[in-house]
Amino acid sequence: MQNKKKKRKKKNQKMVLWSSLGVLFAFLLGLLIAGSVYCSSHFIKGTIINEIDASGLTMEELESRMREYVLTVRERTGEGSYITETITGDQIGVTVSNTDELNGILKQQNILKAISSYIKGEQQVYTVENLYAYVDSALMTAILKLQGFQESFVVEPVDAHISEYDAENGYRIVPEIRGNVLNQTKTIQTVETAVDALLTEIDLEKAGCYEEPSVYADDAKLTERLAQMKQYTDLRIVYHFGQQEEVIDGSVLSGWLLVDEETNKVSVSEEKIDDFVVMLRKKYDTIFRSREFQTSYGKTITIEGGDYGWWMNYSQEQEQLKEMIRNGESGERIPVYYQTAAVYGSQDYGNTYIEINLTAQHLFLYVNGEKKMESEFVSGNAARGFDTPAGIYGITYKEQDAMLVGENYETPVSYWMPFNGNIGLHDAIWRDSFGADIYKKSGSHGCINMPYLKAKELYGEIAKGTPVICYYLDGTESEQTIGQPDAEKAQAVVDSIAKIGTVTKDSKKKIERARQLYNDASAEQREYVTNYEVLTAAEEAYQSLKK
Known part of the structure; x- marks a missing residue:
C-alpha cells in the first residue's frame, strides 16, 4: 500500500514539473513572439539614426518627430538677460524623404539583438542618406529673423576702458x-548643426556665437595704465601771480x-608743457609793454618803452x-625769471x-607810496641829440x-645808479645849477x-631793481632851478677823504681819488x-708802507 502511494505521488510531481515547464515555454515563446513583433515595428534601444536617438520609436513616431520638429x-539681450525663440519644422519645410532605409533597419532587428543592446548598453548607429530634408533658404530666413539679428535688439560690445577725467572722481575703469x-x-x-541632428534646444552663448569684448575690467594692462595716469593727475602745481593763480592739476x-x-x-606731452609756459609768459610778462601811470602832476599817461x-x-x-x-612733485612754483618787477599786474612798478x-626836469622818489624826496636835475642834451629816452626801467646796480x-x-x-644801459642817475659836482631848460643846450x-647831496640821498634810499619811470609831459615845463653851492661841491671831497679809513697797501685807489677831487x-671849494x-x-702813511 505504501509503495502505491509513493508511486502516485512521484507521478503527480512529474506532471506538475512538465506543466510548469510547458507554461514557462509558452511564456517565453509568447515573449519571443511579442519581442519579435515589437522589434519589427520599434527601433530597439541604442538605435541612433543620423545622430537622432530613435530608441523605442516606431517609424511613424520617428517621422512625426521629424515633421513636428521644434528648435528652441x-x-x-543687450542688458545681459535671456530670451528664447523657436524654429519649427513647418518654417523650414521639413520632409521625410527616405522611409525605405528606415524599414530596412527595422527588418534587420531581432529580439536577441534587442536583448543584447539592452544588457550591454550597445548602440546601433546608422547613417541614412537623405533621411529627411529641409529648405535651406527657409532655414536661412528663419535664422536671420531671430531677434539677435535685428538692429533694434542688438547692442554692440564695448571693451573695458579708462573713463574721461572727472574733476570729482578722476580716472576710473569703465x-x-x-x-x-x-x-x-x-x-x-x-x-x-542643431537642425541636422534634430536637437530641440541650443544656447547661442554657450555655443560661442557672440562677439565678445577683447578687454575686460580686470585686465592687468588696463589696471597698470590707470595707475600711471593717476600718478600724474593726482599732482597739483600752483603758480601765484599776485592775486591770480594758475593751477596744474x-x-x-x-x-x-x-x-x-x-x-x-x-607720459606727459612736452609740447603741452611748453605751450603752457608760453601761455604764462604771454599772460604775465610785462617787459616791453605799455603802462598807465598816474603822474605827480595829476595826469594819467601811457608810457611806452x-x-x-x-x-x-x-x-x-x-x-x-x-x-x-616727471618726478611726481606737487607744490607751489615760482617761475624762472631773467628779470622781476615790484608786483604783478599792469602797474608792476608798485x-x-x-x-x-x-619836461619839467624834476624827479620824485616814492617809497611805499610816500614821497620821500624830490630834486631838479639836468638830463640829456637835446641840441646834440642826446635826449634821455622815456620809458620804464629798473636800477641795474649801484656803485660808489x-x-x-x-x-x-x-x-x-x-654815486652811480645806471638804469638804461650807460644812462643812469649820478652826482654832478661840476654843475652850478639844475632844472629849467638847461638840458636843451647844456645837457x-x-x-x-x-646835485651831490640829492644824489647821495637817493643812493641811500633805493636798491637794485627800483623802477625808474621817465616821461615827457607837455604843459609841465618849468623855469625853476636850484643851485649847487661850493660847500655842497666840497662835501664830495670831504666824503671821499673820509672813505680812506685805515691806510693799507690796498688804499691806493681811494687816496688817489680823494686827491683828484x-x-x-x-680855491673857494x-x-x-x-x-x-x-x-x-x-698819503704819507701809504708811502711809508711802500718802502
Whole structure:
C-alpha cells in the first residue's frame, strides 16, 4: 500500500514539473513572439539614426518627430538677460524623404539583438542618406529673423576702458559691455548643426556665437595704465601771480597725457608743457609793454618803452616744470625769471619808484607810496641829440666812486645808479645849477645829473631793481632851478677823504681819488674841505708802507 502511494505521488510531481515547464515555454515563446513583433515595428534601444536617438520609436513616431520638429534657441539681450525663440519644422519645410532605409533597419532587428543592446548598453548607429530634408533658404530666413539679428535688439560690445577725467572722481575703469552681437557665420553653422541632428534646444552663448569684448575690467594692462595716469593727475602745481593763480592739476594734466599702446607707458606731452609756459609768459610778462601811470602832476599817461617788468626765462621754466612733473612733485612754483618787477599786474612798478619828468626836469622818489624826496636835475642834451629816452626801467646796480668813460671824457662820480644801459642817475659836482631848460643846450650825454647831496640821498634810499619811470609831459615845463653851492661841491671831497679809513697797501685807489677831487676843486671849494690833513696823512702813511 505504501509503495502505491509513493508511486502516485512521484507521478503527480512529474506532471506538475512538465506543466510548469510547458507554461514557462509558452511564456517565453509568447515573449519571443511579442519581442519579435515589437522589434519589427520599434527601433530597439541604442538605435541612433543620423545622430537622432530613435530608441523605442516606431517609424511613424520617428517621422512625426521629424515633421513636428521644434528648435528652441536661447539668446542674450543687450542688458545681459535671456530670451528664447523657436524654429519649427513647418518654417523650414521639413520632409521625410527616405522611409525605405528606415524599414530596412527595422527588418534587420531581432529580439536577441534587442536583448543584447539592452544588457550591454550597445548602440546601433546608422547613417541614412537623405533621411529627411529641409529648405535651406527657409532655414536661412528663419535664422536671420531671430531677434539677435535685428538692429533694434542688438547692442554692440564695448571693451573695458579708462573713463574721461572727472574733476570729482578722476580716472576710473569703465567695465566692459558684452552686448549681444551675433557672429553670423558661427550662428548659422550652429543652428544648421542643431537642425541636422534634430536637437530641440541650443544656447547661442554657450555655443560661442557672440562677439565678445577683447578687454575686460580686470585686465592687468588696463589696471597698470590707470595707475600711471593717476600718478600724474593726482599732482597739483600752483603758480601765484599776485592775486591770480594758475593751477596744474588733474583737469589740466589729463589733457597732456600720452599713452604708448605698444609699451603701455603713460607720459606727459612736452609740447603741452611748453605751450603752457608760453601761455604764462604771454599772460604775465610785462617787459616791453605799455603802462598807465598816474603822474605827480595829476595826469594819467601811457608810457611806452623801457625794459622794466617781469621777464620769464621760459626755456628754463619749461625744463624745470617738466622735471617736476616727471618726478611726481606737487607744490607751489615760482617761475624762472631773467628779470622781476615790484608786483604783478599792469602797474608792476608798485608804489616804490623814481619818477622822472623830463619836461619839467624834476624827479620824485616814492617809497611805499610816500614821497620821500624830490630834486631838479639836468638830463640829456637835446641840441646834440642826446635826449634821455622815456620809458620804464629798473636800477641795474649801484656803485660808489665810479668812473664814467665816454668817447672823449672820463668823469669820476661818487654815486652811480645806471638804469638804461650807460644812462643812469649820478652826482654832478661840476654843475652850478639844475632844472629849467638847461638840458636843451647844456645837457648831459643822456644821464640824469643831480646835485651831490640829492644824489647821495637817493643812493641811500633805493636798491637794485627800483623802477625808474621817465616821461615827457607837455604843459609841465618849468623855469625853476636850484643851485649847487661850493660847500655842497666840497662835501664830495670831504666824503671821499673820509672813505680812506685805515691806510693799507690796498688804499691806493681811494687816496688817489680823494686827491683828484681835491685838486679839481676850486680855491673857494677847498675852503670847505675840513679834513684835508687826513688826506695828506694818508698819503704819507701809504708811502711809508711802500718802502
